[in-house]
Amino acid sequence: MTSPERGGGTSPERSRGIDASFVSELRRLCGDDAVVTEPLELLTYECDGLPHLRHTPPVVVLPSSAEGVQAAVRLCHRRDVPFVARGHGSGLSGGALPIPGGLVIGLARLNRVLDVDIPNRRVTVEPGVTNLEITRRVAPHGFYYAPDPSSQQVCSIGGNVAENSGGAHCLKYGFTVHHVLGVEAVLSNGDLVQLDSAIADAPGPDLLGVLIGSEGTLAIVTKVTVKILRKPEAVQTLLAAYDNIPAAGTAVSEIIAAGIIPAAVEIMDGVSLVAIEAAVHPHFPPAEAILIVELDGPVAEVREQFAEVEKICHRAGATTVEVAQSEEHRARIWKGRKGAFASMGRVTPNYYVQDGVVPRTKLPEVLDRIRQLEARCGLRIGNVFHAGDGNLHPLICYDEKIPGQSDLAAQVGGEILQYCIDAGGSLTGEHGIGADKAEYMPKMFTDDDLDVMLAVRRAFDPKGLCNPGKVFPTPRLCGEVPGPYHAHPIEKAGLGERF
């Protein structure tokens, strides 16, 4: 309910758009039961998984069909009212933050699985279907949907398309953009379009390829067709303990140099391990760094490569190498990793999670800079990262009761992003730019780069109504910086973790 200035970027004229007549028209078009105006109910929609950026929307519409979405969008287009689509609100960059004076279009009621086509290896769903639901539907046939963000139990496919979600296994299997064959989408003027991706051989510029990951700024998807994969024959997981992070990093480099592409490669450092052990008791061996490596594929191949991985882990100086002997054992190892963020509460009153990427070889250098920063700023910084693709998730510990610490944590987060950019990396590997990091975009892109992206945006959405104020920097109206972390209700309920 604070800071309405940020993330908006709309003009006062537009803000006049939502009035009593707008709401009654919305009720007429979408039905009374689809329109939320009760102040208490509206609170649900004031933020996504980035709770420090919040704004209570004046009205939320919950259509049950693509026609309902079209009707709402057409009304917005006629009245110059900006709008934001919302899936299940688990995003971590404020992508679904309500726009001041704008409409929130919630897609939770568009939650039908429309077609499960095993022979053609594809599933068509509405955007409110959860990521995991797709795998649930096809698992009995021996198939699965590959992108697996750790919020997969709760996050929606519509949100995955907006954010181009990945997951722990994206090193080998890619992101949402590698798995979406086609969508039905509502453009900002209310037109319903069918777009196939280059994966489905659509000729011409891959319009769907750019729509995926556009964080809701180009269109609202109302139907998504994804491809499904056959479950791998074998999965093997090991855990290796090290006295220091560089040794674990050496093991990762040697695995890659040996021509092995693991399904997942994760590293946790000493700070995070203390918290993890206290919170979820995975019984990891004592270490300053734990490396998890998972291989999947045909039995014979996994067996041969896994033996090589074990050798490499020992050679890099592992104090212990623990191979998962059963599905339960494997689940316990992953429980430790996946519980990392939520565990931080055991060692710190508050923490702020950052999401940056560096080329894999720059990990030691950047981690070293983070250690120096830690010593300088006086805040503990845990590190949990997807080592295979250089995606860092520093966890900055602070106590909001100590004056100045939450601001300091945010500054430290920003500093770490600068290190990522300095190392030739990226501002975000998976959480998105959203409202959170829009102001950092000029660190990575020139004015011309951003200008051309905005030209593409105008080609899709000439009036700029589709989720304005996200991704692209707007003139800052107040001195805010991306802020500290607070647990999202989904995390508090134990339904998902940041990953």
Next chain:
Amino acid sequence: MPVEDRRGGLSGPPGIDGVVPRETIEPPSADAVAAALASASKQRASVVIRGGGTKMGWGRTPASVDLVLSTKRLNALVAHEHADLTATVQAGARLDDVNRALGRHGQWLPIESAFDEATIGGAIATNDSGPLRHRYGTPRDLLIGIRVALTDGRLIKAGGNVVKNVAGYDLGKLISGSHGSLAAIVSATFKLSPQPGASSTLVASFDGADALTAALAAITSSQLEAAAIDVHAGPGPAEAGPHVSHVAGGPPAHEYVGAGFSRPSRLLLKFESTPGALQAHVRQARALAAGAMCEEVAGQSETDLWRAHMRRPWQSPGMIVKFAWMPASLGAVLALVEDVRASVTGIELSGRAAIGSGLLRVDADPRVQRNVVERLRSRTDVFRHVVVLRADTAVKQQLDVWGPLGDAGALGASVKHALDPQGILNAGRGPV
């Protein structure tokens, strides 16, 4: 009828479908490319971008071409970060040259082409791929960053150098498949793959379509992980003999194929794995391909077989159509091939069996060629995205090579107008 020249491209009529460009330039730098586009834009000169010149006939016949902008001099491997499994390459670099360099560290960019002279820029602009698309995807799936010159003279980038990155719009996707209609690619960054430890190919030949589709279903339902699963139907080399003899470049295809080519259709299954695991895959595939005549091909013969397989349609005369089908409808595709066979000199299907994407070559009089395209386009329940890649101008003038683009047409036109407001790039030829 054009046939392949020594460079792997087409030595048909001079220029582009017989339209001779007024001028060809070879800018030495990215800045020079941008400056040339800015100048052409001011003069409203139509520009066609050329890489290796292997696909110059793809697209509609242009009314005129003022300027051909060749990327020939932008051919450097800018960086190979082998420990990061990434490489940055200039647009004009040949795929083969790039892969030779990447091979020094046991890595490669798994993009194939039927043409020796194919370049990085051309691969992205056409999003063209080969049989290994089954495992590795198309160029757009491997692209992680791109630098392009716009018609207003600006050089811009999108994406970056890291494999995991969701900052900003992924304009590399937009440029993929744009056929030089939006911007000129000057360089690109890709994620790479380690070269496989070992590989082997099983050629499974079938007497009938039913046996082939049944074997395909058994293989794709198993947990075998193939690198490529291709289908080839149509004349074996003997049947195509008279045409093959006209081919100027490359050794004739039939030197590399065994007895299976006497049968009407075949699956080509490539396995890449560790040396110790490879034979397990081949054995399993053999067992699943019930009713097939199977032949395993390895070593140099395997390389030659796939090369010949990719080049075969392009080395033979006729129209070439690219199209997609629902993977479980391969039977309908094979039935269509059989049906058309009666009335044509030569017909051949070559494609990705498990994905449902391939090339259909039809050697027949223009009326029959047009009829085949119309038949494919009328069955929207089974066939999608029917694009004519190669045809005589007589055929091209009677149909739209791109076919209906649907909703992507208007949206693509808006994007085109945003990036190329004067409409100079690939004017009248490209999909947008």
